[in-house]
Amino acid sequence: MIEWYKKVVFENYANFNGRARRCEYWYFVLAQILIVFGILAIGSFLGMFFDNSEDGFSIAFGFFVIYFLAILIPYLALIVRRMHDIGKSGWFYLVRFIPVVGGIWILVLLCTEGNFGSNEYGPDPKEEFDEINKIGSVEE
Numbered sequence: 001m002i003e004w005y006k007k008v009v010f011e012n013y014a015n016f017n018g019r020a021r022r023c024e025y026w027y028f029v030l031a032q033i034l035i036v037f038g039i040l041a042i043g044s045f046l047g048m049f050f051d052n053s054e055d056g057f058s059i060a061f062g063f064f065v066i067y068f069l070a071i072l073i074p075y076l077a078l079i080v081r082r083m084h085d086i087g088k089s090g091w092f093y094l095v096r097f098i099p100v101v102g103g104i105w106i107l108v109l110l111c112t113e114g115n116f117g118s119n120e121y122g123p124d125p126k127e128e129f130d131e132i133n134k135i136g137s138v139e140e
Contacts (some may be wrong), residue, residue: 005031009074012081016090018122020081025110028078032071039063084121085114 004027008020043060080090086109096106117124 001027019085
């Protein structure tokens with residue numbers, strides 16, 4: 001999971017070209033959820049000691065906003081690459097802003113397996129991990 005997160009954030013920070021596998025997207029989302037819970041927990045804990053408000057949530061919210069702004073570009077790049085994997089333009093993500101139906105449709109697309117082989121957006125990202133199928137084959 002951490003390897004996928006590092007791949008999205010550090011290797012492909014603002015890379016809107018190419019394709020991203022389903023596992024790359026969902027492991028990134030899982031890491032996001034865990035990091036946000038950690039930020040909110042640490043921020044709330046610090047807020048209890050250093051903030052004058054009753055709940056200490058303002059420091060946690062501040063940490064969350066900083067993290068959100070830092071991760072926004074890699075997340076959008078990942079979404080675009082994920083749309084490319086299923087053969088759609090990155091602009092297709094704007095469908096999500098259609099009330100109710102748009103969010104459900106994008107969720108279905110994010111869960112859809114990518115196109116096999118190359119498409120107009122690049123080679124299949126699974127092929128670089130598909131070395132197990134080459135074991136025992138004779139290459140000329």
